[in-house]
Amino acid sequence: MDLSYSAEYESFREEVRSFLEKNADRAPKVGLLMSVGKPSQDLLAWQDLLIENGYAARNIPREYGGYGAAPDLLKRVIIDEEFNRAGMSRGMAGQGPDMLVPTLLEHGSEEQKKGWIRPSIRGETVWCQGYSEPGAGSDLANVQTRAVEDGDDFVINGQKIWTTTAHHSDMMFALVRTEPEASKHAGLSYILIPMKTAGIDVRPLNTMTGAAEFNEVFLTDVRVPQANVVGQRGEGWKIANTTLRHERNMLASSAQLEGSLLGLIALMQREQCNGVRAIDSPLLRDRLLRLQARVLALRYHDMRMLTARIKGERGGAASLVSKLAGCEVSHQIAALAIDVMGELGVLYEGSRYQRADGRWQFLYMFSLGLIIGGGTAQIQKNIISERGLGMPREPQSQTRR
């Protein structure tokens, strides 16, 4: 363990601070959770500035449009801390920069990396994740969308569902069945599909939050070059799992949790009931402190896992718990915020007296969505026990197609 901040890090912190001070008015407003729409011009410009200064796409090689710094745990921590302290936007997040880009870095061809990483981290190309289908949710390997070879192309038919951001996306990374004769998991390929292709029909689905964050996507004779397959044909399951690993890290981001916690603390310092500030109520404050401990634990857990990853060590069961724990804490932070606001905590839809644009009610519901999305809490527990602890699988939980 060495967390000493040498002079180099102190001056790095100064650098980040002065960047944030100097550019405070250029930063777009911090959104609700992840961006689920098309990025605004402001956000695109901000993202460029962040990459240029090494505060986004920090470890992505320069040749692919990133900043190209070597991974450095302390610097990453300093960036997280300073951005959260200033309450300023971290730039683009979501399926493209956080899920597809790291997958391409691991499994993409040189041409794919050159072609896709730059526009994805800059937010010029917005991505959606085409995994789930009506019959393939928790049982993801049951994907039935078929891709049939035809000359240099695949012709794709099937249906995806719960596809977040599909209605604003330029591209989809999808899991499709290319080898119908192979076994369930060996018959899948991972393919990049331009959303403008003829035969794609996107239908937004409203959710409990009142917005339409996700969609149904119908694919009818959609023609995609075979060159758009990432990795080898039939390797889709492995590659999809790489993306899922990054997705779970993104969903459990402790920097995101810290941001929410800071918002909650600010709320509790402001909000008064019967003349008492929420932060001065021993009951509410105790709940806050419990959550603070969990957020701190996840923060240091993140640092531990990042260290292991940089060193190339396998994290064991500890590396599989972040999504389960992080999404739960996020939900509980929102739950406390609502209680802090008492009766007014239920206001929504732009009502008078609603706090923070209804952010807390939105987060309360959306974080429940994230407890389900990206592999449900129950599936996470199966993964932790089976892969992490080596426990036996449930009888017959793996039936053949």
Place this chain on the structure above:
Amino acid sequence: MDFGLSDEQKLLEQTLRRYLDEELPITRVRELVAEEPGNDGGHWKDLAELGVAGILVPEEHGGSGLSILDAAVAAESLAWNVAPTPFLGSAVMASVALTTAGSSAQQARWLPRIATGECRIGVAATELTSRREDAGVSERAGRLNGKSLMVLDATGADHFLVPVGQTGESLALVDAGARGLTCERLRTIDRTRGFAELVFDDAEVADWLGERGGAETAVCHMLNAGRIALAADILGASERAIELAVAYAGQREQFGRVIGSFQAVKHMCAEMVAELEPARALLWYAAHALDGQQEDAALMVAHAKAHLSEIGREIVRTATEVHGGVGFTDEQNLHYWFKRVGLDRQLLGGPDQLREQAALLQGWNTA
């Protein structure tokens, strides 16, 4: 000893659920509340004929003269169907306030019209538990000033019941069209009920219930009856959420089997029921204690509302999880029950506040 519902109470439950199932299915509820939160589409009149509006109104005033436990049974069934009605404001809180504080002339004036569903009364009681934004209503020369937030059952209300003063020392009935009164809609997560802010600027009072300055007991009883109705609402909504989850788990297949055959899913469902069923008994007892004005009534009410708020929140969340992605959609409608429970929790005192009250009632906080 006989701890349970009577045959009449069971019949009330069956009658109500049958009516709601046929006349107010969730698809119809959706249409109605999309137009306006809390819009009952005329069903309140029908429910009045079934005895719901006048459930606590004495028979001599045209009601059914039933008990708070009966009202809890009705509230549970209404929430089971997320029915948009002014049950909490008119049938419970206003009726209790009138029967406890009203003179016989006042009872004769108001109660018969409450029982027929003609008169609908919103209740401005938020500030009794949580004063925010400098809200609160006071009296000057017989008129009202100030404001009240989160006035419940405001949609379609022709009158408002307004506790006046710091602790609700006086109880005023105000005509919705009274001079000096403005009503502004507030929007919440739960469309099945209509809320508003009332602003009083020397507003005229239609009727003072009971002694001016001496209404505290009645106000307290009214609040406790409201809490029982809310706790019962949570009970009914949670019960339906469990039913929906169990039904879904019996149909949905993943990995070549119905998801209900996974222990993880079975345990989620079993845990929901293991929390709910004891709470049902607690609620019945609390309602019974309040009916008999028993010494432990206030304590039981505080516990019942706080406890159902806590477990209800977990139940509707777990029921959503059992549904997977489908549970998060608007189309599946499960969120109507989710939001109803979320709203009930915050009204007339959140669980933290009610537990503090429970401590106080037992002489436990001397600090």
